[in-house]
Amino acid sequence: MASSLTKDSASTTGSEKTFFGHPRGLATLFMTEMWERFSYYGMKALLTVYLLSGGPGAGEGSMGGGLAMDVATTTVIVSVYSAMVYLLAMPGGWLGDRVWGPRKTVAIAAVTIMAGHVTLALPGGQAPFFAGLALVAAGSGLLKANISTMVGHLYDGPDDPRRDGGFTIFYMGINAGAFFAPLAIGTVGQKVNWHLGFSMAAVGMAIGLAAFLMGTRNLSPKSDVVPKPLAAEERTAFLRKAMIWVAIAAVFYGVVGFTGHFTLNWAMIPLTIIGLVVPAAVLLRIKRDKDLSAPEQSKMTGYIWFFVAAAVFWMIYDQGASTVQAFGEGKASHSMLGFGFPTSWYQSLNPLFVMAAAPVFAWIWMWLNRQGKEPSSIVKFTMGLVLIGVSFFFFLIPLGMAANGTSVSPMWLVGIYFIQTVGELCLSPVGLSVTTKMAPAKYASQMMGVWFLAVTAGDSITSLLSNPAVLGVSLDRTGAVAVEAALAVLAGVAVFMYRKKVKEHMGAVR
Numbered sequence: 001m002a003s004s005l006t007k008d009s010a011s012t013t014g015s016e017k018t019f020f021g022h023p024r025g026l027a028t029l030f031m032t033e034m035w036e037r038f039s040y041y042g043m044k045a046l047l048t049v050y051l052l053s054g055g056p057g058a059g060e061g062s063m064g065g066g067l068a069m070d071v072a073t074t075t076v077i078v079s080v081y082s083a084m085v086y087l088l089a090m091p092g093g094w095l096g097d098r099v100w101g102p103r104k105t106v107a108i109a110a111v112t113i114m115a116g117h118v119t120l121a122l123p124g125g126q127a128p129f130f131a132g133l134a135l136v137a138a139g140s141g142l143l144k145a146n147i148s149t150m151v152g153h154l155y156d157g158p159d160d161p162r163r164d165g166g167f168t169i170f171y172m173g174i175n176a177g178a179f180f181a182p183l184a185i186g187t188v189g190q191k192v193n194w195h196l197g198f199s200m201a202a203v204g205m206a207i208g209l210a211a212f213l214m215g216t217r218n219l220s221p222k223s224d225v226v227p228k229p230l231a232a233e234e235r236t237a238f239l240r241k242a243m244i245w246v247a248i249a250a251v252f253y254g255v256v257g258f259t260g261h262f263t264l265n266w267a268m269i270p271l272t273i274i275g276l277v278v279p280a281a282v283l284l285r286i287k288r289d290k291d292l293s294a295p296e297q298s299k300m301t302g303y304i305w306f307f308v309a310a311a312v313f314w315m316i317y318d319q320g321a322s323t324v325q326a327f328g329e330g331k332a333s334h335s336m337l338g339f340g341f342p343t344s345w346y347q348s349l350n351p352l353f354v355m356a357a358a359p360v361f362a363w364i365w366m367w368l369n370r371q372g373k374e375p376s377s378i379v380k381f382t383m384g385l386v387l388i389g390v391s392f393f394f395f396l397i398p399l400g401m402a403a404n405g406t407s408v409s410p411m412w413l414v415g416i417y418f419i420q421t422v423g424e425l426c427l428s429p430v431g432l433s434v435t436t437k438m439a440p441a442k443y444a445s446q447m448m449g450v451w452f453l454a455v456t457a458g459d460s461i462t463s464l465l466s467n468p469a470v471l472g473v474s475l476d477r478t479g480a481v482a483v484e485a486a487l488a489v490l491a492g493v494a495v496f497m498y499r500k501k502v503k504e505h506m507g508a509v510r
Contacts (some may be wrong), residue, residue, distance in 0.1 A: 017025035022166045023154040028215030030173040033147055035208030036110065037177030039201040040115060040140060042185030044345040046197050047081070048325040049190060065194055067126060071326045071476050073264070075466040077323040081133055083275040083459035088141020090282075090449035096146040098230050103216065103223040104154070105123055105146045109211040110138030117202035121195045130267075132198070145449060153220035171358075177204075178351035186344025265469045273466070275460030279453035284308065285444055286450070294441040302505025303438045305495060307454050309385055311429050312491045314458030316388045316484055317420055322462070323348065323475050324395065330400040330411045336410050346413055353421035361425045378428045378499045384427025386494030391486035399478050477507055 019027040050073040053066025069077070096105040116135030122128040151170050152249045155163040181204070189197020230238065286292075287300050329343045367373040375383070398412035431451055439447035465473040465480075473480050493501065 012282055020161055020169065022169065023220075025154050025215070025218040025220060026151065026166050026169060026220055028212060028218050029147060029151055029168055030156075031211035031215070032106070032110070032208045033170060034173040036113065036143060036147075037174050038181045038185075039113060039204035039208070040136070040181075040364040041178040041347060041351075042181035042189075043120065043136065043198060043201045044119060044206065044321060045076055045182035045186040045344040046189040046194065047144075049342075049344055050194050051077060052195070052326060057079060067129065071323075071330075072376075072468050072472070074472065075319070075322040075475060076268055076463045077133075077264075077271075078464065079318065079459040079463040080271050080275070082136055082321070083456045083463065084137045084317050085144070086142045086452040086455040086459075087275055087278060088138055089144040089452045090141075090446070092142040093145035093149075093446070094447050095142065096149065097227050099173065099235075100228065101224055101226040102146040102149050102324065103219060106150065106212065107209070109139045109142035109146070110205060110212060112136075112142065113137075113201050114205040114209060116204060117198055120198040122203060123195060128466040144452070148448075150219060150223045153222040163440055164362065165265050167443050169253075172355065174203050175355045179348050179355065182344045182347040186342050186347070190342035190344055237475050251290065268463065268467065269470065272460050272463045274321070275456045276464070279307075279311075279450075279457040282453060283402060283452055285438065289440075291442055292440050293475050298330060298505045299438040303434065304500050305498070305502050305505075306381060306431060306434055307374055307450075309381060309495050310427065310451075310454035311457040311461070312319065313388050313423070313427055313460050314390055314455045316488055317424065318455070318459050319462060319475065320350065320417060320420055323481075324413060324416055327395075327399070327402075327476060328410070331408060332398070332410050332413055334503065335408040335411075346410075346417065349414060349417040350424075353418055354425070357425055376499070376503075377434050377497060378502055380426045380430045382492045382496040382499075384423045384425075384430070385488050385495065387419055387423030387426065389485045389488030389492065390415050392481050392488070394419060395481050396478055396485070399476075403478075430433055 017024045018024075019030070050066045051069045052071070054068035059390070084129070092105065092109070096102045099105075100108065100329030113166075113404055116132045116137075116139060119128050119130075119135060120131075148167075148170075151166060152163070181201075183433050185197045185200045185204075188200055253266070258267055287297070287304070291299070325343070325346060328346050331341075334340055334343060352501060365374055394412075395416050398408040401408050408506070411437075411463060432448075435447050435451040436444075443450075462475070466475050475484075
């Protein structure tokens with residue numbers, strides 16, 4: 001690391017040292033995010049297998065000691081958890097903008113996440129597990145938008161030539177943490193002790209928090225500023241409303257609990273509904289805002305196409321951590337070429353493929369651009385949707401092979417995750433780009449949170465479908481997988497067929 005530190009009087013943070021030619025604060029945020037992602041993805045790699053362990057969906061040789069849930073309930077829990085992480089990114093960004101400022105919000109987030117992992121590590125069954133899961137989701141929501149904002153603060157505005165490179169380095173930190181986490185935390189959790197694995201996630205977040213606090217002097221002074229602080233009367237009104245809603249929830253669930261009627265669905269179903277209603281309400285509120293100009297209204301109409309298509313994409317993609325992971329646990333061999341491995345390792349495949357393929361894709365798009373043949377944003381989006389559908393058509397093959405009880409090769413799952421990652425690289429960067437380009441000026445700072453809501457909506461649909469108390473669709477069966485695959489491909493075809501109409505709504509955005 002020392003060899004990469006050079007003198008640079010142009011650093012925006014006031015430090016003379018740089019990190020690979022970037023402001024020194026990038027190293028602080030890189031380390032913070034890498035360890036936060038290590039803790040997050042390490043826990044997520046254990047989530048499905050821990051819920052299944054000891055139950056009907058667990059594979060042969062499962063360690064036991066988990067919550068012994070079936071695949072449907074496991075899918076509901078994992079989907080709701082993921083939906084809430086992305087839903088809470090919006091209030092997390094709001095708290096950074098209006099109450100604490102980004103730096104303080106990130107510190108609070110890190111402490112909350114660490115507390116969540118510590119709670120998960122406690123024995124005691126479902127109570128500490130769900131309490132820990134709630135804390136991790138809340139902390140992740142607080143951190144997600146604010147730490148990216150702080151990366152932007154390190155540079156001299158959007159035209160700083162180092163800005164894109166800085167975000168690329170930061171993105172590599174995310175994937176590095178996500179890659180190593182299942183290998184370390186997953187191995188310890190599955191092979192030694194579940195709660196020791198969750199403890200390792202807490203240690204990872206503690207390292208990230210320490211790196212953040214020790215390097216905070218290298219961050220931009222902007223990160224301490226509350227951009228739009230609440231006025232005293234606004235703060236009072238906010239606290240009053242928050243306390244009223246907390247009191248209503250406490251009384252309601254207290255009555256349900258004391259009367260002996262409480263089940264898991266008393267929490268899961270309302271959260272699923274919230275995960276569907278909030279994205280729809282946010283889009284409707286923006287679309288109906290009379291302050292928007294006619295071109296902005298048109299762009300929002302075009303953006304809704306992207307949003308709905310993205311929700312379909314994430315609905316299937318995020319099943320890589322639930323439906324596909326559960327299949328790997330129960331129906332795939334746990335060894336390859338004589339080498340045994342814990343099934344949590346499957347969750348390392350996506351970040352590995354991202355780190356390997358992202359530079360290739362960047363080169364391909366640049367090469368095609370020079371030839372005047374780079375696909376438009378709409379075509380790239382279509383490619384992503386079709387590929388996520390293809391991944392589930394591909395999933396049908398091992399599903400059919402395992403129908404008679406045969407354990408299939410792990411390479412089938414490697415193939416599924418690879419196709420999904422290629423689809424992600426076509427769709428996700430484009431989604432981020434069109435979100436910033438099509439955002440109405442009034443909602444410029446909020447639109448990234450709106451993009452995250454597409455993930456919330458997709459995961460909420462998965463939860464609604466899988467929940468036995470609602471629709472009860474077995475998403476690990478060939479019929480459901482085929483329908484989802486066809487839906488994604490048809491969505492891609494629909495976007496492509498109406499591309500001229502969508503382009504008209506996009507205006508100058510390409």
